[in-house]
Amino acid sequence: MTINATPGVMCTPRFVRAFTWMACVAVSLGLACSPALAAKEPLPQVSPEGLELQKDTKARAVYLKPGATFDKYQKIKILDCYVEFAKDWQRDYNRDTVGLDGRVKDSDVERIKTELAAEFRKVFTEELTKNGGYEVVDTDGPDVLVLRPALVNLMVTAPDLMTAGMRRVVVDSAGQMTLYLELWDSASSTILARVMDPQADDGFGGRAQMASRATNERAAEIILRDWADRLRKHLDAVRGK
Secondary structure, rough: OOOOOOOOEOOOOHHHHHHHHHHHHHHOOOOOOHHHHHOOOOOOOOOOOOOOEOOOOOOOEEEEEEOOOOOOOOEEEOOOOOEEEEHHHHHHHHOOOOOHHHHHOOOHHHHHHHHHHHHHHHHHHHHHHHOOOOOEEEEEOEEEEEEEEEEEEEEEOOOOOOOOOOOOOOOOOOOEEEEEEEEOOOOOOOOEEEEEEEEOOOOOOOOOOOOHHHHHHHHHHHHHHHHHOOOHHHHHHHOOO
């Protein structure tokens, strides 16, 4: 996995080590699979930066800096969302596909990643501004909270390959992905929290449906809005809203 530096928070070797550590935790717990299949092994109580594991949270894992407070943040800065497919997803998908037209090309992978990153920014911006009343900005400051997002372990059951006609595929889930979200204080470049949460699309209550570009987009939006809603509600709660 490649981590690129992003303006606003330095991509230090310490950050890379922490991200790699969390990725190893995800793999060891089976979070690349359906959340229902995640192993029940205990998570580490403390991260490499000293963040402490929180109990009784809706997300699979939440680590928080001791003494961290969020009530002073009036503005949010959202960094570009890093997106990565599950290991060997493209190879495995193409291996099970008959015919060249139905195979996923590298250009398809990059397009899907770009579109999903854009959808992340759109959904989180809408939730935080319209429902939370926060201002989404591009600058740093003492009242600016930085979100450093990543969507990893992405698996799409029936991707839209932009061909003449999408294959008629019936699926019971559009796919799944895992959220890595770090919250940083922009003024001090200090990490305050890290969230790791896998989610899978359950379709129409787990029933099978015909896959399409629209169903894939809708499934991604539902998952992203759930994450954005939970973040907004948490920030509202600590601000007494």
